[in-house]
Amino acid sequence: MPTVSESSNGRLIARMENVTLSFGERVVLKDCSLDIVEGAITCIIGLSGAGKSTILRLLDGLLLPNDGHVYVRGEDICHMTEEQRNVVRQKISLSFQFSALLDSLTVGENVALPLREHTRLSEAEIRRAVMDSLDSVGLTQAYDNLPAELSGGMLKRAGFARAIVTRPELVLYDEPTTGLDPIVTNLITDTILRLREKLRGTAVVISHDLPSIFAMADYVAMLFEGAIIAYDTADRIRNSHNPIVAQFLEGSEFGPIPI
Amino acid sequence: MRLLDRFGRATTDFFEYAGGVTLLSGESLGFMARLRIRAGETVSQCAILGVQSIVIVILTALFTGMVISLESAQQAVAYGFSGFVGGAVAYGTVRELGPMLTAVVVAGRVASAIAAELGSMVVTEQIEALRSMGLQPARFLVVPRLTALLLMLPLLTIFADVVSIVGGMWVAQAYAHIPYATFLSSVRQTIDFPDVVKGLLKSFVFATIIVMVGAYQGLSTRGGAAGVGQAVTGAVVLAIILIFASNFVLSFLLFG
Ligand SMILES: Nc1ncnc2c1ncn2[C@@H]1O[C@H](COP(=O)(O)OP(=O)(O)OP(=O)(O)O)[C@@H](O)[C@H]1O
Ligand SMILES: [Mg+2]
Numbered sequence: 001m002p003t004v005s006e007s008s009n010g011r012l013i014a015r016m017e018n019v020t021l022s023f024g025e026r027v028v029l030k031d032c033s034l035d036i037v038e039g040a041i042t043c044i045i046g047l048s049g050a051g052k053s054t055i056l057r058l059l060d061g062l063l064l065p066n067d068g069h070v071y072v073r074g075e076d077i078c079h080m081t082e083e084q085r086n087v088v089r090q091k092i093s094l095s096f097q098f099s100a101l102l103d104s105l106t107v108g109e110n111v112a113l114p115l116r117e118h119t120r121l122s123e124a125e126i127r128r129a130v131m132d133s134l135d136s137v138g139l140t141q142a143y144d145n146l147p148a149e150l151s152g153g154m155l156k157r158a159g160f161a162r163a164i165v166t167r168p169e170l171v172l173y174d175e176p177t178t179g180l181d182p183i184v185t186n187l188i189t190d191t192i193l194r195l196r197e198k199l200r201g202t203a204v205v206i207s208h209d210l211p212s213i214f215a216m217a218d219y220v221a222m223l224f225e226g227a228i229i230a231y232d233t234a235d236r237i238r239n240s241h242n243p244i245v246a247q248f249l250e251g252s253e254f255g256p257i258p259i
Numbered sequence: 260m261r262l263l264d265r266f267g268r269a270t271t272d273f274f275e276y277a278g279g280v281t282l283l284s285g286e287s288l289g290f291m292a293r294l295r296i297r298a299g300e301t302v303s304q305c306a307i308l309g310v311q312s313i314v315i316v317i318l319t320a321l322f323t324g325m326v327i328s329l330e331s332a333q334q335a336v337a338y339g340f341s342g343f344v345g346g347a348v349a350y351g352t353v354r355e356l357g358p359m360l361t362a363v364v365v366a367g368r369v370a371s372a373i374a375a376e377l378g379s380m381v382v383t384e385q386i387e388a389l390r391s392m393g394l395q396p397a398r399f400l401v402v403p404r405l406t407a408l409l410l411m412l413p414l415l416t417i418f419a420d421v422v423s424i425v426g427g428m429w430v431a432q433a434y435a436h437i438p439y440a441t442f443l444s445s446v447r448q449t450i451d452f453p454d455v456v457k458g459l460l461k462s463f464v465f466a467t468i469i470v471m472v473g474a475y476q477g478l479s480t481r482g483g484a485a486g487v488g489q490a491v492t493g494a495v496v497l498a499i500i501l502i503f504a505s506n507f508v509l510s511f512l513l514f515g
Contacts, residue, residue: 060391082395089393100388102380114392 010037012071013170013202014059019068021054028054030226031068036170041196041203043213043234045248046223047257052206053097055223056172059204060094061085072170090118093166097174097206099159101147107134108143111162118166133161136191138184153180160188164195171195173205177212185209189216210249214238222248224257280475284467286397287405287474300403308369308404309411316415317422319364320357324423325430327351332435341435345442346449348427353450354514357420358458359506362465365412366498370473373404374494377477378487386478396478405470412466413459420458457513464509465502472498 014036021029028051036042036059044052057063058070061077069076072088080088093114101110111130115121121129134140137157147155160176173192177185189212195201207213213220213234220237222230222245230237230245240246247255290296331347377400380386386396424446431437476494480486 057387062387062390086393086395089391092391094388094391096384096388096391098384100384102385102388103383113394117392117394 010040012036013038013073014204015071016055016058017069017071019058019065019070021051021058021063021065027226029058029065032223032227034221034228034231036202036204037219038202039196039200040218041192041205041216042219042221043205043207043217044221044223045207045213047248050223051226052223053174056094056174056204056206059170059172060089060092062094090114090166091169092172093163093168093170094172095160095163095174095176097178099147099155101155101158101162103147105146106143107139107145107147107150107158110147110158111165114162114166129165130161133165134158136164136187136194137161138187153184156180157184157188160191164191167195167199168201170202170204173203173207175206175208177207177209185212192216224248276475279479280471283397283401283475283478284471286395287401287471290395290398290402291406295398295402296406297399297403301406304403304407305411308365308372308407309415312365312368312411312415313418315364315368316361316419319360320352320419320423321426323356323360324348324352324426327356327423328427328430329434332431332437335437336435341431341437342441342445343449344431344435344437345424345428345445348431349424349446349450352423352427353420353454353458355506355510357423358416358461358465359502361416361419362412362462362469362502362506363499365408365415366465366469366502367495369408370469370476370494370498371491373470373473374477374480374491375487377474378480378490381478381480382483382487401470401474404474405467408466408470409463412462412469416459416462417455420455460513461506461509464505468501468505469498472501 012035016032016034019029019032020027032051032055034044034055044055046052054063058065059072061070061072061080064078070078072092075088077085077088101107102113105113108127108130111133112126115126115129119126131140131143134143137160139154139157139161142150142154142158147158150158156176156179160173163171163173171192176188176192180188192203192205193216196203205213205216217234219231220234221228222237224244230240230242232240237245238249240249243256247257253259327348328344331344332341335341335344377386377396380400389396389399428439428442431442432439473494476490476497480490
């Protein structure tokens with residue numbers, strides 16, 4: 001099993017260790033381990049339904065594993081009280097696959113929510129931070145709209161803006177560019193990169209968009225049949241001889257991946 | 260064996276459910292005790308859950324008071340104790356029907372509304388989003404609704420008591436020619452202040468039942484729009500049954 005220690009000596013911000021998770025009969029993750037290097041962008045690739053979103057939920061403590069451990073900054077979040085987890089979560093944020101905005105609040109209020117709840121910033125400062133965040137996804141004009149008035153792509157960008165507004169240490173992006181036009185895709189990729197450059201923030205990105213992955217990833221992990229079967233620097237993954245990785249990147253119907 | 264299995268399953272389900280509701284209630288009441296209440300949201304919930312229930316509560320109370328009065332006035336005239344009709348209406352209303360019918364009517368509106376709203380927040384991952392921001396759904400969503408209904412249901416109950424007595428008074432006069440003064444003095448003789456307070460005490464319990472059952476049903480929604488539908492129906496049925504059952508227990512404890 002490949003681990004990060006072979007390919008990097010960076011500090012870890014989070015780590016999944018031998019995690020097994022099932023929903024009823026269906027085993028989604030089996031003895032799955034993954035290291036998240038601090039200050040790096042780690043992309044997770046894998047088939048649809050493989051359990052990528054599930055991994056992000058585990059890292060955020062929204063799901064607990066049936067077996068194994070999840071560490072954030074060295075602390076096992078599985079054995080914390082929900083209150084302790086809430087403290088950890090203030091440093092992590094999750095940009096959901098389907099945006100998950102609160103539909104009773106406007107876009108501006110949605111993005112402002114984590115700041116209003118967890119900081120003592122003044123309304124003016126909050127507004128500035130929210131505008132800044134919306135600007136980085138090209139959505140300032142939607143400030144006063146309700147989520148129901150936005151398109152799918154706009155919702156996704158608003159969810160992204162909410163996730164980065166607090167400048168968290170670790171951001172988990174669930175398919176941030178899926179279904180967006182090429183220009184906005186670039187805008188979002190740039191924003192993820194910029195957050196890493198400016199704030200040394202760590203990012204875990206799930207994506208199916210290979211150009212965008214190789215534009216930003218430091219590390220790439222491939223999830224297949226419940227475990228991480230390949231984990232390496234982006235360059236080495238791109239040239240990987242692992243037949244599963246190679247077939248996935250090529251998008252070929254022929255190979256070891258059953259269809 | 261199968262029967263025993265099913266019985267065992269039902270028993271564990273029951274305790275799981277009861278435990279879940281109790282935990283959520285404990286958590287919510289804990290936030291309230293520490294005054295971690297979002298004021299703005301509570302005020303808007305007062306309007307949504309309370310004020311918008313006024314018309315339906317008034318109508319229910321009015322017709323209930325009228326029908327009790329009608330029935331007892333008939334008997335009263337036949338047996339010559341028309342001086343007691345006011346008491347009969349007030350007694351039944353303030354101690355039993357006022358709090359209970361108000362709660363049942365409000366449960367139909369409010370338990371379903373809460374279950375539907377929270378249920379659809381579950382299926383659209385909004386609840387997970389709250390949790391991922393480190394916000395507790397109990398504090399964020401349940402506490403404002405609970406606070407609002409704890410304020411509004413007793414008020415609605417007082418409203419219902421008054422409307423019901425006034426309706427009864429009108430029917431007694433129109434139907435059995437019992438003067439308003441006779442009716443009212445009978446009301447005063449039969450009902451005292453503690454009765455009213457005990458009736459209101461009931462409505463605090465009912466308010467808690469309505470919100471907690473609605474919220475728990477909503478938050479434990481599974482599986483899409485159909486799941487929301489099930490959560491809503493379940494919430495109304497269960498809240499109403501619990502209101503009737505706890506009303507019996509409360510009457511026994513308070514008036515027994
Ligand atoms: N709440 C749940 N209950 C039951 N099964 C679930 C639940 N959530 C996820 N699953 C199952 O877990 C598996 C992994 O789901 P997950 O959402 O993590 O996939 P994914 O890799 O993110 O897929 P995609 O790329 O399509 O988003 C799926 O097979 C799904 O059916
Ligand atoms: Mg997913």
